[in-house]
Structure formats: structure tokens, C-alpha cells
Amino acid sequence: MEFFRSHVLVCSGVNCSFKGSRSVRNALVEEIEKQGLGQEIKVVETGCFGLCEEGPVIVVYPEAVHYCRVSPGDVGEIVEEHLRKGRIVNRLLYRGEAFPKAVQTWEQIDFYSRQKRVVLRNCGLIDPDNIDEYIARDGYEALGRVLRHLEPGEVIGLIKESGLRGRGGAGFPAGLKWDFTASAPGDQKYLICNADEGEPGTFKDRLILEGDPHSVIEGMTIAAYAIGASKGYIYFRGEYNLSIDRLTQALKQAREYGLLGENIFGTGFGFDIEIKVGAGAYVCGEETALINSIEGKRGEPRYKPPYPASAGLWGKPTCVNNVETLANVPPIILNGAEWFRSIGTEKCPGTKVFTLTGNITNAGLIEVPMGITLREVIYDIGGGIPNGRKFKMAQTGGTSGGCLPGALLDVPMDIDSLAAAGSALGSGALMIMDDSHCIIDVVKCFLQFFRHESCGQCTPCREGTWRLYELVDKISRLEATMEDVELLRRLSRTMEDASLCALGQTAPFPVLTTMRFFPEEYEAHIKKGVCPAGICSAVSQTA
Amino acid sequence: MKSLDELKKLREKAQETIRLREQTEGTKIIVGMGTCGIAAGAREVMLALVDELQKKNLADVVVTQTGCAGLCEKEPLVEVVRPGQPKITYGYMTPEKARQMITSHIVNGQVIGEYVIAREDTVS
Structure with missing residues (x-):
């Protein structure tokens, strides 16, 4: 084992990358070598921390110090002062608007302290290109337990009991969907993970796949076992290059470890995943258009019924689940349905990942319990509306969602409450607009x-x-x-x-x-x- | 992967490499790394500490640095903080003394009185 006294985690999520996190990482590696600290300090590229507005973000362990808006020009000071002498570089710490005092670690930042990270549990903490770091955080334990100790019907029962609903937009109960596919007649069945995230303003699936690709692979393999599928597809949005690279690498490692392929965990169960990249049509996020696209046809939706559960890909029973839905599966298996139901609301248990965009101070990626109010999300986590302007509207669920006015700021953010208010939870896009907009x-x-x-x-x-x-x-x-x-x-x-x-x-x-x-x-x-x-x-x- | 045991073994090994990122209440060794400390050889002391911890496979011990504590005369200074025990500060450390300290204090729980310059009685 290699022992490092300090780990420097650099966000390599797509938003920090746009702001130059790659050159920050390169400068760090170079400076650490130059100062002769290469044996003691490890630089790790990790997934999105969520505070995209403040990127590029780096976190230095063991102190868990969180530096914001780091540029390659700051690297010399960080290495000399913090890594060499142990003195925190104050000017790069996060400063909330309400907190003139700089805060050092994640937990102290109001943006994080109000969140509940289930799906994003590993995002920003592990190296997504290293399966060992996923395994260290209980990765593939859920899959092992399922294959070794549970019958497919029991897995479906557990997911039904947990009340997990689809996170792609429609909110259909995941356990029920699995059940329909499992009980449909047919010897060949398919599992599809829908990563064709096309809703403007949504980028959660992208960041989940970039930050923790193995959680989706594990979720898919468990789902495949439950419904009796031996083959799975991940349908990617074509622009998601980094997600595709990370997942390709993750699939390769999972195969090497025997976590995909034949005879997984020595149980005789076999499953493998193929990547299919879309060509940029928004409509291909619709499950039947997506299936047509995988078959090589035009991406046009099919008539329903028959539903994919009875006749989907190549006419065989097919289950299509969203990325976030599948990433929820391993924690539910490990912690139980009861635990999952203790988070969120009665009809909508669990958490929801949102992408905060528009006129908001802390734009980024957040995960909160279902049922939190729009006001809490915008003002407590999002830090309010910048530039002294007033809130005008919030669009929930992406372009196909609804636009809510200030009078509805106290509506709980869950599938049913938002639908009742005339909007939709949708895929989790949350676009905030101030009064400068018409x-x-x-x-x-x-x-x-x-x-x-x-x-x-x-x-x-x-x-x-x-x-x-x-x-x-x-x-x-x-x-x-x-x-x-x-x-x-x-x-x-x-x-x-x-x-x-x-x-x-x-x-x-x-x-x-x-x-x-x-x-x-x-x-x-x-x-x-x-x-x-x-x-x-x-x-x-x-x- | 053939069994849950195999996965468990792999996990235990992998956990050691990322333990540093979990905010646990373990043993902390703090090295004074002000200009005074560095001039007196604190870097070499720290490298010896890290090396010795690696040799002894003590992944749950965290090594961090701090600035000048004001007692430049007695640098390099090394503090050991363990939950439920008074904080111990060693002075005039050398790489050899540092290795000795790991064996005696960290592994066997025996503080090396001879090297101690301060003992903070408030239990941390």
C-alpha cells in the first residue's frame, strides 16, 4: 500500500472543467513534483462537488479544506503554504454571502449542510476511474448480497417496499416497472439505462455518471437480475464525452474484476452492458424513441400499448430506467426499504438530485430530501438571487415543466405536490429567473x-x-x-x-x-x- | 469476483487508501512546519513519520502540519493528539526519534518522557 499524508481532490466535473480544472490539476502535479512533495501527496481527479458556481473547486485532505475559484496561478501558494507548511490559504476559502467569515470545510458550508447525499454519496470523494475506491465505499456489496442471498422476486419486493419512483420525469414506481418486465413472457429480456438527458438546464445524470459511474453499473446489474435480463444498454446523450469515457473505463474494470460478464459472484448469473451513443435528438429521451434509436431506426416514439415491459427492444420485454433511479438501488439494498422511506415524503420517499441554474448565487448540483420547499432550495442552499434583484419565477422540471411564481415558493418539491401546483418535478432541472426577465x-x-x-x-x-x-x-x-x-x-x-x-x-x-x-x-x-x-x-x- | 469474502478482502485493502478522506476521530500527528521548523529539519522528520507509518501499515493515523507555535528554539516540534488522551508535544525531534516515537507511543501507547516538552492536560 502506498501511504500519502495528504490527498488533493480536484473536481473534474464538466462545469469545473469549463473553468479550467484540468490546468489546475496539471499545475498542481507539476508544482508538487517541483517542491519535492511527490512521495507524500496524491492528486486525485474526482467527480462534481456540486458547488459549480465556485469552480474550479479543490479539496485538501485530511483537513478537508475546500478551496474555491482556484486558478493555475494560485497553485504555487497552495503547495508552498498549505501542503508544505500547513497554513491554510485564507483568500481561497468559500465565503457565503451571509457569512463574512470564511469557512474551511465542506460540512461548514451552508450549501452542503442542508443536503442529504444518497445518490451523490461518492461524488467528489472518490476517483471515478478507480474501481477500488468505489469498492472501499461499500461498492458492489449490494450486488453480492442480492446475487448470493435474494431471489429476483425478493429484490423486486424490496424495491416496491422502498417506494422508489422513477427519477427521469414521470415518477412511475420502479418496483412495479421491474415486476411488469419480470412477469412478461419471453426468454430474452433487456435492461436499458436512459442517460439521454436532453432537458435544457438538466445535467444531473451527466455528473452522476462522471462522478460515480460504478454506482450506475451496480444498480443496472441488480435490476437486470431482478427482471431476468442478460443484456443491458446505456443510451448516452451524444455530447456527454466525459461521461462516456468514464463509463467505458468503469465497464472495463468491472469486467476485469468479474463483476460483469459470466458467472458473477460465482452464481451462474451473467450480464453485460453495451454503450449506445445518441445523435442529439431531444425526443430520444422518450423511452420508445430511444428503443427505436438503439435498433438503428429513426428516433420516433412508438404507439403505446404495447409498453416496453411487454414488447420493447427488438420486440422483447424491456425495462427502461433513468440513471438516478438506478444509482439509488445499491443504497436501498444495503440499508433497507425502511431506511429509504425515512427520507423524503410518504408518497415520494428518498432524495432528489437537482441542477440549480439561472439567476441564483450558488448554481450547481444539489441533492435534497423529497418534499423540501422551493424556498429552502433557493434561499438556504442556493444562496438567493444575486445582484440585489427580486425573484420572479422558478421553472421546475426543465422546459417541459411549469413556471412557478413567488406566491408558490412554499410548495414542497416532490412529484405529487408539484403536479398539484400545476408544475412538474420532471428530471430535476431548476431554473431560477429574476425580475429582469420577461x-x-x-x-x-x-x-x-x-x-x-x-x-x-x-x-x-x-x-x-x-x-x-x-x-x-x-x-x-x-x-x-x-x-x-x-x-x-x-x-x-x-x-x-x-x-x-x-x-x-x-x-x-x-x-x-x-x-x-x-x-x-x-x-x-x-x-x-x-x-x-x-x-x-x-x-x-x-x- | 467469486464471493462476498473476496469482495470484503478487496474492500478492506482499498479502504486504507482513502481513509484519509473520512473525517474520523483517530490519532493525529501534527508537525510544526513554520520556517523555523523547516530550518531545524521538520521536513525530514515528517518524511520519516510518513515512511514509518507506511512500514507499520498504520493507515488510520493522520499526519498534518501546522505553522510556528512560538517555541522556535525547540523545533522540530511534533504533537500527538489521540482521542481521550492529553495532547503530547515532543521537541528537538529528529528522523530517528520520530521513528522511535511511532513504535513506542503510537503502537505501544508508551509516551517517551525524555523527548516531551509539553503535556496538555485538557483531554481532547
């Missing part, structure tokens, strides 16, 4: 996205997304009448009822929720001919 302009922007992403297979969506855009564009040009608003409403309802898949069914969501919660913005644009935020005007317009 609702009409924002909605127009979303509709432009849907117009572009509609696959064109069914008429309500193909035509509807264009007409929705045109009507909202008319409002933004201050030319619309109240009849146009009525038409917008009727068109939205028709799309919700008649579209083939969730894309067309949810595209009108931002329109309907903003009409409901911000009617005064619509009226100002139409009746008074003014844009309250001063963004829309009759002159300057872009298509």
Missing part, C-alpha cells in the same frame, strides 16, 4: 426549442409547436389580441390531449402555467402594448 420572451425561447425538437411524426406536435411559437411571437411583437390568447389556450389543450408522446403533450406546459400564474404579463403585452421588463418591442425581433 415571461413572454422566456416562453418564446422554450417554444423555439420545442419547434426545433419535435420529431414531426404526429400532427398535433409537428404543427402545434410551430403555431404556439408564432402566437407567442406575435404577443412579443405587441401585435396580439385577446383572441390570440384564447387560440393559444385551445391549441395547448389540443396538443396535450392529442400528441403521441410526452414531447407534444408537455410542450404547451410553459404556456399554460405562465397564463395561469402571470396573466398580468400577457395583458400588459396585449392590452397596454408594453413589455413590463422592457425586453419585447415592436421593432427588434429575431426569428
